[in-house]
Amino acid sequence: MSSVSTSSLGNDHAPDRGAALCTVCGSATFTSRTVLWERLISEWQLSPNEIVYVNHQQGTSCTTCNSNLRSIALASAIQIITHSTCPLRDLVSLDVMQSLKILEINEAGNLSPYLRSLHGYTFGAYPEVDMHDMPFESNTFDIVIHSDTLEHVAHPVRALAECHRVLRPGGALCFTVPIIVGRMTRNRTGLPRSYHGNEQACPDDYLVHTEFGADIWTYPLQAGFKRIEMVAPVYPAAIALIARKEPAI
């Protein structure tokens, strides 16, 4: 961990577009720190430019609510799903959110404190809730949310198919994974084991099975979703996907 600084939330490839706001709380100030370490950089085979935007994705956070860019990307996705422009902090008190049944799988970045206030909120975490075979009825939820989890499951298409199964028709999955946009997805089977986070603390949770790339959008399509949207409040550091179950809402 190093190099903490205060910054605005620009676009990695178009800084002249100006600063963005935190879609979780509405704040406009952010801090940045370096989060990648040499071993992970080597295993992931990241280029200097990729190191910059992965550090930005995981290490830039709102000074007010502490959300990092992936939480901000997820909150942007929820705004789109609910046809709203207000920050998640305010959105959760409105009928448009309170009327929804929402499943959060593992802790989706920094959104949990806000999502927990919803009447129709359900939380499930590994190992009690395994994304390969979730203990929920089919056609139950309006929104399913997970963040930087799919790269740690052995069979990501099966996990996404489970998300599709538990969604109501017209429901939406929104999720993030670390995406290296200049390459295709790589399965790490047969490669040295690679971990995100502290492998001693929770090795199964942090083991990386899949390194996602520019073809990430094909995974929810393989799982049965019919419509995919990508939301990038900061490209390429902050990208969230929305996958809709037919019929579209």
Ligand SMILES: [Zn+2]
């Ligand atoms: Zn914030």
